[in-house]
Amino acid sequence: MHTVDKQDCAYLYRQVIDLVGDNIESGTLRPGDRLPSLRKMSQNAGVSVPTVRQAYVELERQRRIESRPQSGFYVRHRATNEIVHPAPSSHGEPVCLNCRPLMVRVYDGINHPELVPLGIANPSMAKPAAKTLHRAMKRVMARAEERSLGYASTLGELGLRRQIAYHYFDCAGVQVQPEQIAITNGGQEALLLALKAVASPGDVIAVETPTYHGLLELIDSLGMLAIEIETCPEEGVVLGELRRTLQEHPVKACMFSTTLSNPLGVTMPESDRRRLVEILEESDTVLIEDDVYGDLRFDGKRPVPAQFLGNSSRIITCGSFSKTAAPGYRIGWIVADQYMEEITRLKRAFSCSSGLLQQLTLADFLASGNYARHLKTLRPVLKRNAERMSAMVAEHFPADTRTSKPVGGSVLWLELPVDIDSVELFDDAIEAGISIAPGQIFSPSNRYSNFVRLSYGHPWGERTETALQWLGRRVTELTS
Numbered sequence: 001m002h003t004v005d006k007q008d009c010a011y012l013y014r015q016v017i018d019l020v021g022d023n024i025e026s027g028t029l030r031p032g033d034r035l036p037s038l039r040k041m042s043q044n045a046g047v048s049v050p051t052v053r054q055a056y057v058e059l060e061r062q063r064r065i066e067s068r069p070q071s072g073f074y075v076r077h078r079a080t081n082e083i084v085h086p087a088p089s090s091h092g093e094p095v096c097l098n099c100r101p102l103m104v105r106v107y108d109g110i111n112h113p114e115l116v117p118l119g120i121a122n123p124s125m126a127k128p129a130a131k132t133l134h135r136a137m138k139r140v141m142a143r144a145e146e147r148s149l150g151y152a153s154t155l156g157e158l159g160l161r162r163q164i165a166y167h168y169f170d171c172a173g174v175q176v177q178p179e180q181i182a183i184t185n186g187g188q189e190a191l192l193l194a195l196k197a198v199a200s201p202g203d204v205i206a207v208e209t210p211t212y213h214g215l216l217e218l219i220d221s222l223g224m225l226a227i228e229i230e231t232c233p234e235e236g237v238v239l240g241e242l243r244r245t246l247q248e249h250p251v252k253a254c255m256f257s258t259t260l261s262n263p264l265g266v267t268m269p270e271s272d273r274r275r276l277v278e279i280l281e282e283s284d285t286v287l288i289e290d291d292v293y294g295d296l297r298f299d300g301k302r303p304v305p306a307q308f309l310g311n312s313s314r315i316i317t318c319g320s321f322s323k324t325a326a327p328g329y330r331i332g333w334i335v336a337d338q339y340m341e342e343i344t345r346l347k348r349a350f351s352c353s354s355g356l357l358q359q360l361t362l363a364d365f366l367a368s369g370n371y372a373r374h375l376k377t378l379r380p381v382l383k384r385n386a387e388r389m390s391a392m393v394a395e396h397f398p399a400d401t402r403t404s405k406p407v408g409g410s411v412l413w414l415e416l417p418v419d420i421d422s423v424e425l426f427d428d429a430i431e432a433g434i435s436i437a438p439g440q441i442f443s444p445s446n447r448y449s450n451f452v453r454l455s456y457g458h459p460w461g462e463r464t465e466t467a468l469q470w471l472g473r474r475v476t477e478l479t480s
Contacts, residue, residue, distance in 0.1 A: 012047045012048075012051045013047075013054045013055040013058070014380070015045060015055075016045055016051065016052055016055035016056075017055045017058055017059060019045060020035065020055070020064070020065070021059075021064065024075055029075050030075060031075050032075060033074065033075045034071075034072055034073070034074050035056070035065060035072065035074065035075070037072060038052045038053055038056070056073050058384065059073075060073070061388055061460075062384075062387045062388050062391045063076055063388075063391035063392060063395050064076055064391060081390065081393055081394045081397075081401055081402055081403045082403075083233055083234065083402060083403065083404065083405050084233050084264075084402045084403060084404050084413055084414070084415040084451075085233075085402065085415060086231070086232050086233055086238075092227055092228050092445060093249075094204045094225035094227045094249060095225060095226060095227070095444050096220060096225060096226075096444070097216050097219070097220035097226065097444050098444070098445070098446060099216075099441050099443075099444075100217070100220065102423065102438070102440060102441055103217060103441050105426075106119065106213075106426070106437060106438065106441055109426070109430050110435040110437065112435065114433065115430070115433055115434060115435040116433060116434045116435065116463055116464060116467040117435055117455065117458055118429075118435055118436050118454045118455050118464070118468075118471075119435030119436045119437045119453070119454075119455065120435065120437075120455055120457075121262060121323070121409075121410050121411050121453075121455050121457055122323075122327060122455065122457045122458065123293075123296060123323050123382055123409065123410030123457035124322070124323060124324055124325055124326065124327060124378065124457070125327075125457060125458050125459070126378065126381045126382055126385060126410065126456070126457050126458055126459060126460075127374075127377055127378045127381045127459075129325055129326070129365075129374045129378075132365070132370050132374065133325070133326055133361060133365060136361045136362075136364040136365045136370070137357065137361040139364055140357065140360040140361050140364055141357070144360060147356075148356060148357045148360055149356075149357070150356055151352070151356060152183070152354060152355070152356040152359055153353060154182075154344055154347055154348045154353055155179075155181070155182045155183065155344060155347075156181070156182060156183025156184075156333070156353070156354060156359060157183065157356060157359040157363060159359075159360070159363040159367075160183060160331075160359045160360070160362055160363040161181040161183065161333075162178050162363075163362075163363050163367055164176070164178075164181055164319070164333055164366075165177065165178050165180075165181060166366075167366060167371075168305075168335075170372075171295070172302050172303070172304045172308070173304070174304055174305070174308040176335055179340075180335055180336060180337060180340065181333050181334065182333060182336070182340065182343055182344060183332070183333050183353075183354050183359060184318075184331075184333060184334060184347065184354060185330045185331075185332070185351055185354050185355075186320055186322050186330040186331065186332045187290070187292045187318055187319065187320030187322055187332040188214055188332075189332060189350070189351065190318035190319070190320065190332040190333060190334045191214075191215065191218055191255070191288065191290060191318050192218055192222075192350075193334060193343050193346050193347055193350070194316040194318055194334060194336070194339070194343065195218060195219070195222060195224075195253065195255070196222065196346050197316075197336075197339045197342040197343050197346060198252065198253050198286045198288070198314075198316070198339060199222070199224060199252045199253050199286075200224075200252075201222060201223030201224060202223060202224065202225070203224050203225070203250075203252035203253070204224070204225050204226075204249055204250055204251050204252055205219050205224050205225065205226055205227070205251070205252060205254070205255055206226075206227050206228075206242070206245060206246075206251045206253070206254040206255070206256075206285075207226050207228060207229065207254075207255050207256070207444070208228075208229055208231040208236075208237055208257065208261055208264075209228035209229060209230065209231055209442075209447065210231070210263055210264065210413070210439065210442035210443055210447075210448055210451070211228075211231075211255075211257075211261070211262070211442055211443075212257070212261075212263070212290065212442070213437075213442055215255050215290065216441075216442075216443075216444050219444075220444075224252075226444040227245060227249060227251065228443065228444065228445065228447075229241055229242050229245060229254075231261070231264065231266075232266070233264050233266055233404055233405070233413075234266060234405070235266065235268060235272060236256075236258060236261065236264075236266050236267065236268035236269075236272065237258070237268065237272075237276065239272060239276060239279060242254075242276070242279060243279055246279070246280075246283045246285060251283075251285055252285070252286065253285060253286040253287070253288055254280065254285060254287050254288070255288045255290060256276075256287065256288075256289060256290070257289065257290040257291065257292075257293070258273050258276065258289060258291075258303075258306050259291055259293065259294045259297075259302075259305070260293035260294065260296060260297065260406070260407070260408045260409040262290075262293065262411060263411050263412075263413040263442055263453040264404050264406070264413050265404055265405075265406025265407060265408060265409045265411060265413070266404070266406070266407070267297065267303055267407055267408070270303065270304065270309070273304075273306045274309045274310060276306060277306055277309050277310035277312050277315070278310060280312065280314070280315075281311070281312045281314070284314070285314070286314045286315070286316070287306060287312075287314065287316070288315075288316045288318065289305060289306050289307065289315065289316065289317045290318055291305055291317050291318060291319050292318070292319060292320040292322065292323045292332075293323055293408060293409045294319065295324050295375055296323065296324060296375075296378070296379060296382065296408045296409050296410070297379070297407055297408035298379055298382065298383040298407060298408050299408075300375075300376070300379055305317045305335075307335060313338045314338070316334060316335070316336045316339060317334070317335040317336075318332065318333070318334055318335075319332060319333050319334075319335070320332035321362055323410070324371075324374075324375065324378070325362070325365065325371065325374065326358070326362070329355070329358040329361070329362065330355070330358070331354060331355070331358050331359060331362055379408070382408070382409070382410055382456065384460070385410075385456035385457070385458075385460050386406055386412065386456050388456070388460060388465075389412050389454065389456045389468065390403055390412065392465065392468045392469070392472070393412070393414065393454075393468070393472070395472075396468060396469050396471075397414075397416070397471070397472040397475055397476070398416075398417055398472075398475060398476055398479050400417055401414060401415065401416055401417070401475070402414070402415040403415070409457075410455055410456055411453050411454065411455050411456070411457070412453070412455075412456060413451065413452075413453055414451060414452050414453070414454060415450065416450045416451065416452065416475055417450065417475070417479045418450055419450070419478075419479060420450045420475060420478055420479065421449060421450070421478075422436075422438035422439045422440065422448070422449060422450060422451060422452045423438050423440060423449075424478070425438070425452065425471075425475065425478065426438040426452075428474055429470075429471060429474070432467075432470055432474075434467045434470065434471065436452050436453070436454060436471070437453040437454075437455075438451075438452055439451030439452055439453070454468075454471075
């Protein structure tokens with residue numbers, strides 16, 4: 001077997017997991033092979049026996065190995081699920097959203113507290129920072145007293161805007177001025193203000209396909225039209241398709257997630273993001289980047305937002321703490337240049353300001369270093385959950401099921417057998433106490449009828465595993 005390099009892993013048991021995984025991937029360990037005993041692996045890897053046991057238990061949960069009574073641990077025989085097919089070249093036309101009734105049903109379902117929440121993307125709940133945030137809020141209330149109950153300025157608390165600017169510098173190496181940042185009521189208001197600032201009713205907005213359903217509902221609510229751009233599940237927006245669309249249609253703006261798109265979980269290579277900026281600059285087209293998952297890459301490397309990869313001033317970045325720290329706080333932000341005056345006017349007209357106590361608490365959370373520490377513990381949890389979910393799909397779903405291979409975030413995109421109707425599966429799952437997100441809501445033209453999105457952004461446990469087993473059986477039954 002390959003050996004462990006102790007300098008490369010922060011957690012010892014992750015060293016053992018990576019060691020075994022590397023040997024399985026390379027073929028050194030094959031299905032049916034017996035793993036070294038706990039004591040032997042402990043000696044080989046230079047870690048304790050309990051650490052090896054913890055790693056083996058986790059590998060067993062991932063369905064990569066199995067224990068046999070009185071015999072030991074063995075590499076498991078299991079099918080591998082291929083990556084989802086790229087979306088076929090759309091060559092589509094601008095359309096109105098025609099799945100609004102389904103969206104209403106899905107929102108009613110995914111927010112039901114008694115259901116297993118596989119339908120809602122809520123990664124921060126996989127490892128909540130509740131206690132740390134509560135302590136920060138107590139400190140804020142002790143210091144600020146009456147001020148913490150008042151209104152914030154329209155642009156938002158300066159202390160928080162400074163901390164967000166520093167976070168961009170610290171994690172991505174880019175300079176943002178606090179004056180370029182406006183605090184919003186969550187990421188959705190950030191997207192709303194950005195879109196209202198650059199486009200009008202009747203305008204055409206380009207989106208990835210599949211894309212986040214909240215973008216589609218927002219575009220439709222503002223009386224605009226959406227046009228789908230082919231998206232590769234491994235490299236993001238297909239730039240040739242984008243260029244063709246810009247030549248053939250009067251696209252006013254693009255709403256993309258170049259880092260950890262939802263639902264594919266893909267990040268565009270930096271070279272492609274630079275080309276994207278050049279293409280949009282040539283066509284005088286605005287880019288609104290939905291960057292709410294930027295801090296959640298499994299490897300911890302935060303890509304530079306597209307806004308800072310060229311000389312374009314027609315790029316707006318939208319972020320949020322809802323996916324990373326505190327969804328209930330409803331605090332997001334916008335980074336903009338030439339559009340900031342209009343964004344400020346719209347913010348003042350729509351909501352005046354965002355909650356000051358929450359802003360002060362998050363400013364303390366960032367300044368203390370607790371946000372960075374929280375992300376450092378959250379990312380490995382999400383990665384393990386993704387591995388577990390992928391493994392269970394491979395084991396329990398039909399063999400021709402394909403999955404995305406996210407490099408971060410909290411969702412898995414499944415391509416089910418072609419005869420599966422994901423809306424029918426959604427209805428069946430709700431009856432069984434499970435929420436999922438059917439594929440049709442991720443397309444303005446009702447594509448992806450045999451796709452579903454599943455979330456692993458919640459504490460993993462027996463309830464989740466039982467739900468996945470039920471879904472696999474039901475898909476198999478519907479296929480039969």
